[in-house]
Amino acid sequence: MATDDLMSRALSALDEVDGPMSVEVIHRLVDAGDATAPMTITEVADLLGMSPHTLRYYERVGLVTVDRDADGHRSYGTGAVRRLVFLTRMRLSGMAMRDLQHYVRLVDEGDDTVPERLDMLLEHRDTIRRQLKELTLSLAATEYKIATYGGHTGTRQTD
Amino acid sequence: MATDDLMSRALSALDEVDGPMSVEVIHRLVDAGDATAPMTITEVADLLGMSPHTLRYYERVGLVTVDRDADGHRSYGTGAVRRLVFLTRMRLSGMAMRDLQHYVRLVDEGDDTVPERLDMLLEHRDTIRRQLKELTLSLAATEYKIATYGGHTGTRQTD
DNA sequence: CTAGGAGTTCGAGCGCGCTCGAACGCAAGC
DNA sequence: GCTTGCGTTCGAGCGCGCTCGAACTCCTAG
CATH class of the missing domain: 1.10.1660.10 (Multidrug-efflux Transporter Regulator; Chain: A; Domain 2)
Incomplete structure (x- = not known):
């Protein structure tokens, strides 16, 4: 998987x-x-x-x-x-x-590693946030393209 | 990659x-x-x-x-x-x-395939939206965990 | 007594998306 | 002339994260 x-x-x-x-x-x-x-x-x-x-x-x-x-x-x-x-x-x-x-x-x-675990989580949180930004951009791009296709179908469109 | x-x-x-x-x-x-x-x-x-x-x-x-x-x-x-x-x-x-x-x-x-392309884009748009939901959930989970770690460090925490 | 179904361990295999190295070509600069 | 650098083609290899099949055990129902 x-x-x-x-x-x-x-x-x-x-x-x-x-x-x-x-x-x-x-x-x-x-x-x-x-x-x-x-x-x-x-x-x-x-x-x-x-x-x-x-x-x-x-x-x-x-x-x-x-x-x-x-x-x-x-x-x-x-x-x-x-x-x-x-x-x-x-x-x-x-x-x-x-x-x-x-x-x-x-x-x-054990508990001594809590700080390091916290670091990992903080870093991962930032990664997720950046992913969210990226995905939002991709969503915008996709919707833009959909608009050019669906907005007025039949328009010359090269990709 | x-x-x-x-x-x-x-x-x-x-x-x-x-x-x-x-x-x-x-x-x-x-x-x-x-x-x-x-x-x-x-x-x-x-x-x-x-x-x-x-x-x-x-x-x-x-x-x-x-x-x-x-x-x-x-x-x-x-x-x-x-x-x-x-x-x-x-x-x-x-x-x-x-x-x-x-x-x-x-x-x-060529242009005959525009409808199918549109379908693909629409489906992909939905996929992105669902990814956004998933990521938002994961972000919440991560922040929750960070809070339990960072909120009061030293708390008994098993994972 | 038998058959079915759900579980076990083990090692091998697979699909995806790159990633790389070898052997080569060509053009510019010292 | 020779090196440096940037490009080329080709095929093979790799890392990740599963995924699967074979051979087996055990319990339960009919």
């Missing part, structure tokens, strides 16, 4: 009821207590709009640690799911896998 | 004087007359923030046709540069190479 791909999936999800899932899930996981029952891999996959394959991949590259149940099946607790929601958000906004791996490593190293 | 990569480059370019290049270039090329002199490959590369390698690549996959001068060197006329500006904008907003190839093929087929 390439970044763009990830984006397209999330985008179709957004279409459903105009993006309530993401926000609700974040609130459920960030604000509310840890009362949710452990989830299976397919449940998490459905929740996040990704494949079980990808979830296993994330685990094996060290992005998340997942418990096993009696059968040896993965059992995603609130912590794991919460982290995956966060990771997905970061991936969606273009943070590289290697950066996420670094971030997660920092988390494991 | 992967999509994300392309984005990062454009983003650093944006930093310079807060994105005047893109807008100015678009206006110069879209609104003004075709008075500009042909450009060399490195000039175009610098203009668009991409490498000559990539420009040759775009040409060989059929995205653009470029004249040669007496020495056999590429000579980018206004039309070619204008198209490349457009293509770059589309790439930056995540349109796939294969879609751009399709679009360009339609252009070559």
Whole structure:
């Protein structure tokens, strides 16, 4: 699942009821207590709009640690799911896998790394803001072109 | 140059004087007359923030046709540069190479394909809008996290 | 007892979009 | 004349982020 791909999936999800899932899930996981029952891999996959394959991949590259149940099946607790929601958000906004791996490593190293984590987040925030600017420009360009095509169809137009 | 990569480059370019290049270039090329002199490959590369390698690549996959001068060197006329500006904008907003190839093929087929081109642009406009929504969500999530880290540093924080 | 379905591990493979290096041509400057 | 520099073509290679298939285990329903 390439970044763009990830984006397209999330985008179709957004279409459903105009993006309530993401926000609700974040609130459920960030604000509310840890009362949710452990989830299976397919449940998490459905929740996040990704494949079980990808979830296993994330685990094996060290992005998340997942418990096993009696059968040896993965059992995603609130912590794991919460982290995956966060990771997905970061991936969606273009943070590289290697950066996420670094971030997660920092988390494991304890509270001393909070400043560095903060730095990463601040930098990423700026990246997102610049992406927003870029996208806004692209949107303008696209709408301009649409206008020249749709505004008066039949106009000589070379590209 | 992967999509994300392309984005990062454009983003650093944006930093310079807060994105005047893109807008100015678009206006110069879209609104003004075709008075500009042909450009060399490195000039175009610098203009668009991409490498000559990539420009040759775009040409060989059929995205653009470029004249040669007496020495056999590429000579980018206004039309070619204008198209490349457009293509770059589309790439930056995540349109796939294969879609751009399709679009360009339609252009070559003449005015009959205007409706289909319009469809592509409309669809892409929606994609950009959804990306904007997604990015805005990610920005919110990032800022939330920054607040929990930076707001009161030292707080217990598990990821 | 059997069949189905959901999970597991492992390693290999893939699609995208560049990116690069080798071998070469040509023109200008010392 | 020779180097420097900027260009050319061609094909191969690469990094990223998945994605998949094979071979296996286990539980449950009929």
